[in-house]
Amino acid sequence: MNKYCFGIDVGGTTVKLGLFNEAGDVLDKWEIKTIVDDNGKHILPDIAKSVEAKLAEKKIEKDQVVGIGMGVPGPIKADGVILKAVNLGWGTFNVAEELGRLTGLSVKVGNDANVAALGEMWKGGGQGHANIVMVTLGTGVGGGIIVDGRILTGANGAGGEIGHMHINDEETEKCGCGGVGCLEQVSSATGIVRVAKKYLAGTDKASVLRDQAVSAKTIFDAVKAGDEAAAEIADIFGKYLGTALANVACVADPEVFVIGGGVSNAGPILFDFIKKHYQKVVFAGCKDAEFALAMLGNDAGIYGAAKLILDK
Amino acid sequence: MNKYCFGIDVGGTTVKLGLFNEAGDVLDKWEIKTIVDDNGKHILPDIAKSVEAKLAEKKIEKDQVVGIGMGVPGPIKADGVILKAVNLGWGTFNVAEELGRLTGLSVKVGNDANVAALGEMWKGGGQGHANIVMVTLGTGVGGGIIVDGRILTGANGAGGEIGHMHINDEETEKCGCGGVGCLEQVSSATGIVRVAKKYLAGTDKASVLRDQAVSAKTIFDAVKAGDEAAAEIADIFGKYLGTALANVACVADPEVFVIGGGVSNAGPILFDFIKKHYQKVVFAGCKDAEFALAMLGNDAGIYGAAKLILDK
Secondary structure, eight states: OOOEEEEEEEOSSEEEEEEEETTOOEEEEEEEEOOOHHHHTTHHHHHHHHHHHHHHHHTOOGGGEEEEEEEESSOBOTTSEESOBGGGTBOSEEHHHHHHHHHSSOEEEEEHHHHHHHHHHHHSTTTTOSSEEEEEESSSEEEEEEETTEEOOOTTSOTTOGGGOBOOTTOOSBOTTSOBSBTHHHHSHHHHHHHHHHHHHTOOOOOGGGGSOOOHHHHHHHHHTTOHHHHHHHHHHHHHHHHHHHHHHHHHOOSEEEEESGGGGGOTHHHHHHHHHHHHHSOGGGTTOEEEEOOSGGGHHHHHHHHHHHTO | OOOEEEEEEEOSSEEEEEEEETTOOEEEEEEEEOOOHHHHTTHHHHHHHHHHHHHHHHTOOGGGEEEEEEEESSOBOTTSEESOBGGGTBOSEEHHHHHHHHHSSOEEEEEHHHHHHHHHHHHSTTTTOSSEEEEEESSSEEEEEEETTEEOOOTTSOTTOGGGOBOOTTOOSBOTTSOBSBTHHHHSHHHHHHHHHHHHHTOOOOOGGGGSOOOHHHHHHHHHTTOHHHHHHHHHHHHHHHHHHHHHHHHHOOSEEEEESGGGGGOTHHHHHHHHHHHHHSOGGGTTOEEEEOOSGGGHHHHHHHHHHHTO
16 A cells, blocks of 8 residues: 655745655645734644645545654644744644644654754755754754754754854844844854945955845855955854854764755855864864755755654 | 663773663672773773673573673764774774674673763663753763763764863863863863963962862862852853853753763852853753753763663
8 A cells, every 4th residue: 555644844924735655755745825813723724624635636545644744933842842933823732733633644743944954864965864964044044953863852842953052252233032142143144144244344345245235145156256355254154154063063973964045055165164164173073074055945844744754 | 580781881990890680770880900901902801701700690691681781982883883992092893793792792882971971861960851961070071962862972973072162262272182172171170270270370369279279179169168269260161161051952952961070079059150151142942951960970881881781
C-alpha cells in the first residue's frame, strides 16, 4: 500500500501545504490564505478542510496517511504546545492535539525555522548530513539546529534561536525581541542595511551605495563590482555572523552551516566574509565545518514538516 | 536475573571504575593507575584486567553484564573513535571497539566532560531534567550538553566545548587550545585568578586579596566578607560566564545549567554574579533557566558512563 503524508508550513499570510509520498517526493503543492481574524481560530479548521479536500481529490484513504507534519511561527515545545504565535494571534495551546482532533490524523508540530532546517538537511543544502545548523538571513535571523537527524527543540522551544544571540555590547537600539545587541540587528537583511547606513554616515569614502537604495542585494552587488566601502560593510556583517557561528560551533559542532533567506541570494561570496572571521575565533576542532547555501527556498518548510512526521 | 554494568572514567593519572546495577546504584568503586607509557597502550588492557578481576571477585557472569560505559579526555566521535587524547598519549583509534575486543563486552565511549554531564543529569544537580548544560570550572572550563536525555556529541566530538567560546576580543594571551579570548581564560579556576591579578594591578583599591595568595576560593571568600574589589573581580568573571551561557542558551535552550569544578565550591553566591549578566542579555524565552550546583564531584564521570551504556 502506498503511504502518504502532509507537510504544512504556516505563515502569517499564507499556509503552504504539500502532499508527499514516503520517499519524500512532493506529489502536490498548494497554498491557502492564513485567516488571522478572531485570534487565529480559523487557521487549523481551514487546514483540516484543505487536507480533507485533497484526500478526496486524490482518492487517498486516511489509513494510507502517516500523518501531518507542520511548522508554525513561534516557540513550540516537544509535546506540540505552542507558547505564543504573535503573527497568528495564537496564545498557548496544544497545536498538534487540536489539528489531530480535527483531522483524525497523527500530527507533529515544530517551530518553522527548526522545521525548515530539517527540510534542508533532508532534501536541500544539508543533504547527506545529520548534524546541521541552518541560519535564515531574512527580515530577521532565524536558526534551526539538527542533532543526529533530529530537531534540537530545547526546554522552551528556543533551541536554535541564534538570531538573538547577544554579540554587540555597543548597540543602543532595541531588537524586535526586546533585547539589545542581537545578531539579528546586524546580520539580517534589514540589519546589514543598518550597518551600511551607519558605516556610510561615518566616512567620506566614495561608494556606489551612496547613489542608490541600500539593500542586502545592492551591498553585495557593489562588493562584487569592487566597491571598497561595500566590502568593509560586508566585513562588519561577516565579523558578527562569523563570530556568532563560531559560538554556535562550540556548542552544537555541526558538520555544515546552511545559509538561507534573502541575504543568501548574494551567493557564495557571503562565505568569504563569514568564514574569515569564523575560522579566526572558532574552536580548533570545528575549523573545517562546511558552509553551504540553502537550496529549497520557500519549500524548506513543507519538506521539513513532512520529514518531521515521517520520523515520528 | 540481576543485571550489572561498569562505569569508567579515564583520567591522566587514575582510572576510576564503578560497578553498577541497572537502577544506577553503585555497588563498588575503585581506582587503578593510568599508565601513559608507550603512547598509552597499556591503559585499555589494564582496564580490561580490572573488569575481569571484579567480575571474578563478585561472581558475576558476563551475560549478566549490560556492558561498559567509559569517559575519556579527548574528542570522541559518535562511533567510539577518539581523535586524540594528549593526556593519555593516544592518537586516533576506535576505543569502544578495542575495549570491546579485550573484554568481550559491549562498550560505549564518550568525552569525559560530556559523560560527566550525563551523570549529573541522571543522579546529580540536573536530576529530573532531560535538557541540561553542565559547565565544569576547574583548571580549564569543560562543558557537556544533554539534549532530550542524550549527549550532544557533534560532528567532531566538539559538542559542548564551551570553554573555548570566543568571548573577549581584547585578550592578548593565548589559550591552551591555541585560540585567543576563550571563556576558559577568564572563568576557569586559573582564569579568574588572571582576571583578579590584572584587576588588582590596575587599581589602588584596598583589598584583602593583596595580602594573600589569590585563588578562586580566596576571591569568593573575600566577596562573602564584603571585600569590594573581590566583588568587582567576581563581577567581571560573571559577565564573561553569564554572557557565554546566554549564548549557549539560544543554541541549546536547557532547563538547567549545572555548575561544577573547583570554582563551584564557592557555592550559590556564584549564581548571583552569573545570573545578573545572563539575564541581562539572554533571549527572553530562556530567561528562567535554572542554575544548580553539581552534586557528584569526581564521581560524575562513572555515573554518566554507566548511564551511557544502560541507554545504548
